[in-house]
Amino acid sequence: xxxxxxxxxxxxxxxxxxxxxxxxxxxxxxxxxxxxxxxxxxxxxxxxxxxxxxxxxxxxxxxxxxxxxxxxxxxxxxxxxxxxxxxxxxxxxxxxxxxxxxxxxxxxxxxxxxxxxxxxxxxxxxxxxxxxxxxxxxxxxxxxxxxxxxxxxxxx
Amino acid sequence: xxxxxxxxxxxxxxxxxxxxxxxxxxxxxxxxxxxxxxxxxxxxxxxxxxxxxxxxxxxxxxxxxxxxxxxxxxxxxxxxxxxxxxxxxxxxxxxxxxxxxxxxxxxxxxxxxxxxxxxxxxxxxxxxxxxxxxxxxxxxxxxxxxxxxxxxxxxxxxxxxxxxxxxxxxxxxxxxxxxxxxxxxxxxxxxxxxxxxxxxxxxxxxxxxxxxxxxxxxxxxxxxxxxxxxxxxxxxxxxxxxxxxxxxxxxxxxxxxxxxxxxxxxxxxxxxxxxxxxxxxxxxxxxxxxxxxxxxxxxxxxxxxxxxxxxxxxxxxxxxxxxxxxxxxxxxxxxxxxxxxxxxxxxxxxxxxxxxxxxxxxxxxxxxxxxxxxxxxxxxxxxxxxxxxxxxxxxxxxxxxxxxxxxxxxxxxxxxxxxx
Numbered sequence: 001x002x003x004x005x006x007x008x009x010x011x012x013x014x015x016x017x018x019x020x021x022x023x024x025x026x027x028x029x030x031x032x033x034x035x036x037x038x039x040x041x042x043x044x045x046x047x048x049x050x051x052x053x054x055x056x057x058x059x060x061x062x063x064x065x066x067x068x069x070x071x072x073x074x075x076x077x078x079x080x081x082x083x084x085x086x087x088x089x090x091x092x093x094x095x096x097x098x099x100x101x102x103x104x105x106x107x108x109x110x111x112x113x114x115x116x117x118x119x120x121x122x123x124x125x126x127x128x129x130x131x132x133x134x135x136x137x138x139x140x141x142x143x144x145x146x147x148x149x150x151x152x153x154x155x156x
Numbered sequence: 157x158x159x160x161x162x163x164x165x166x167x168x169x170x171x172x173x174x175x176x177x178x179x180x181x182x183x184x185x186x187x188x189x190x191x192x193x194x195x196x197x198x199x200x201x202x203x204x205x206x207x208x209x210x211x212x213x214x215x216x217x218x219x220x221x222x223x224x225x226x227x228x229x230x231x232x233x234x235x236x237x238x239x240x241x242x243x244x245x246x247x248x249x250x251x252x253x254x255x256x257x258x259x260x261x262x263x264x265x266x267x268x269x270x271x272x273x274x275x276x277x278x279x280x281x282x283x284x285x286x287x288x289x290x291x292x293x294x295x296x297x298x299x300x301x302x303x304x305x306x307x308x309x310x311x312x313x314x315x316x317x318x319x320x321x322x323x324x325x326x327x328x329x330x331x332x333x334x335x336x337x338x339x340x341x342x343x344x345x346x347x348x349x350x351x352x353x354x355x356x357x358x359x360x361x362x363x364x365x366x367x368x369x370x371x372x373x374x375x376x377x378x379x380x381x382x383x384x385x386x387x388x389x390x391x392x393x394x395x396x397x398x399x400x401x402x403x404x405x406x407x408x409x410x411x412x413x414x415x416x417x418x419x420x421x422x423x424x425x426x427x428x429x430x431x432x433x434x435x436x437x438x439x440x441x442x443x444x445x446x447x448x449x450x451x452x453x454x455x456x457x458x459x460x461x462x463x464x465x466x467x468x469x470x471x472x473x474x475x476x477x478x479x480x481x482x483x484x485x486x487x488x489x490x491x492x493x494x495x496x497x498x499x500x501x502x503x504x505x506x507x508x509x510x511x512x513x514x515x516x517x518x519x520x521x522x523x524x525x526x527x528x529x530x531x532x533x534x535x536x537x538x539x540x541x542x543x544x545x546x547x548x549x550x551x552x553x554x555x556x557x558x559x560x561x562x563x564x565x566x567x568x569x570x571x572x573x574x575x576x
Contacts, residue, residue, distance in 0.1 A: 040516065042353075042354065042355060042356075044255075044354055045353040045354060048353075050351065050352060050353035050354070051352055051353060051503075051507055052352045052353025052354070052355065052492045052507065052510060052514075053353075053507070053510075054355050054510075054514050054515055054516040054517075055511065055516045056507060056508060056510065056511055057511075058440075058508075059438050059440075061436075061437035061438030062437075062438045062440070062441060062511075064437050064438075065436045065437050065438055065441065066518075068434075068436075068437075069381075069382070069518050072381075072431070072434065073381040073382060073385075073434065073518065074381070074518060074521060074522060075379060075522045075525055075526075076521065076522070076525050077525060077528070146354075146355070146356055147356050147357075147358045147487070148355070148356060148357050148358065148515040148516075149357075149358050150357065150358070150359055150360070150515075150524045150525065150528055151357065151515055151516065151521035151522075151524040151525060152515050152516035152521065153516065153521060
């Protein structure tokens with residue numbers, strides 16, 4: 001494992017969470033390959049080997065559809081996210097794929113201004129290079145906080 | 157009945173038998189909540205515990221709740237499922253402290269190692285006859301008289317229910333015998349199921365706001381854009397509502413059957429949820445397989461009170477267990493399932509369509525929000541009443557979906573059970 005890879009992957013993840021936290025959600029699908037896997041899965045399912053994810057997209061199109069639904073269709077309380085990420089580790093490199101894991105915590109603030117721990121877990125990412133830039137071919141968000149407060153609409 | 161549990165008797169109820177208006181105090185008063193725990197959850201009701209396949213082998217167990225009472229469901233060597241209150245007969249500790257697992261058929265409390273079998277009988281008391289000649293339980297201490305508090309259990313077509321009432325009728329009669337409601341339960345549970353996963357939502361609202369939502373065909377196309385715009389459900393479709401024992405109900409519809417005149421009226425009304433120019437880039441989300449049940453019904457919401465929703469939306473199947481935690485909080489536990497004989501393609505169809513339901517569901521997420529905004533608004537409204545007159549003022553079966561009839565049925569039974 002090279003420190004250069006670690007730095008590049010860390011940078012990718014930092015840019016990814018900043019995009020979400022800054023509500024720049026129309027750019028969120030650009031972090032993925034066109035055919036991709038994005039799954040937000042409660043730890044109790046991952047541990048038991050059960051397949052259900054609360055969010056599951058297998059194309060950039062589905063990612064964009066999630067954002068369009070968030071902007072125009074769904075009804076939810078306005079909120080901010082703030083991701084804190086850490087402990088990025090490269091756990092595998094084979095061919096042109098990098099496998100990495102990162103801890104994350106999403107804090108959510110509603111209109112009353114109270115910030116709560118909303119969703120904590122780890123990213124298990126499979127990353128490839130597309131036109132010189134790193135992108136997620138597969139991103140699993142395996143969350144410990146499987147008691148979801150009210151609903152989940154903004155991606156993790 | 158405990159005379160001290162008198163909560164809510166002074167609320168501004170309409171005359172007995174009227175069920176088209178309820179005072180909001182019923183949604184946020186602690187005394188009402190406590191009274192429900194006595195009269196509903198420990199009364200003549202069947203409460204959903206889980207799917208039988210969650211405890212497949214002898215010794216398997218799962219922790220859950222009836223109301224806010226911790227309970228355990230187990231599978232015994234005799235092949236049956238038993239349930240009991242999760243409280244050691246000795247000094248009140250939780251016996252089972254994990255969410256599910258397997259065992260050799262004995263369940264031992266960590267505190268003093270009293271142990272119980274799958275049925276909840278006391279089978280072991282360390283030092284019962286003393287230790288080294290000292291101590292021990294009195295000679296007349298009878299283990300058979302000290303089981304955990306047992307719960308009457310029934311595995312109904314693969315859905316397990318429990319009750320503290322040993323005298324009431326069985327689940328089949330609770331669901332109405334040959335009623336349409338019972339028919340829909342049997343339609344979904346017509347063959348062995350397999351669990352695909354779980355999800356949980358915690359909602360800062362009284363459980364009854366959610367119960368109303370599950371009995372509400374009026375809201376579904378007006379709150380949920382995905383239902384209205386993509387025709388998954390519209391109040392203009394062929395469908396209806398049926399009640400059984402007042403507060404068990406089903407609403408059902410067939411997509412693709414929109415009445416033309418009704419669609420014109422929907423279009424004229426310029427509703428937020430009907431956006432003809434809203435489209436999906438990747439329509440595979442809505443790709444499905446028709447005819448799984450050899451009929452044209454594409455949406456079924458069964459509301460079996462007080463604790464269960466069984467749903468079919470397109471090819472998604474789920475049970476939702478409603479677990480009250482306080483007068484202003486409840487947990488909703490989703491268990492998503494398919495059938496044991498599903499092929500891989502059908503399982504993948506279900507997994508993708510699950511994007512529509514659950515806590516992040518592009519349809520279902522909004523039911524969490526609708527409950528929260530009601531709880532927030534009623535903080536000082538104890539004697540104001542809601543208005544439940546869509547489709548009439550009484551609870552009755554209807555062959556359309558423009559109604560709150562099933563919500564009226566809920567309140568009719570609720571008032572009876574609570575003696576309001």
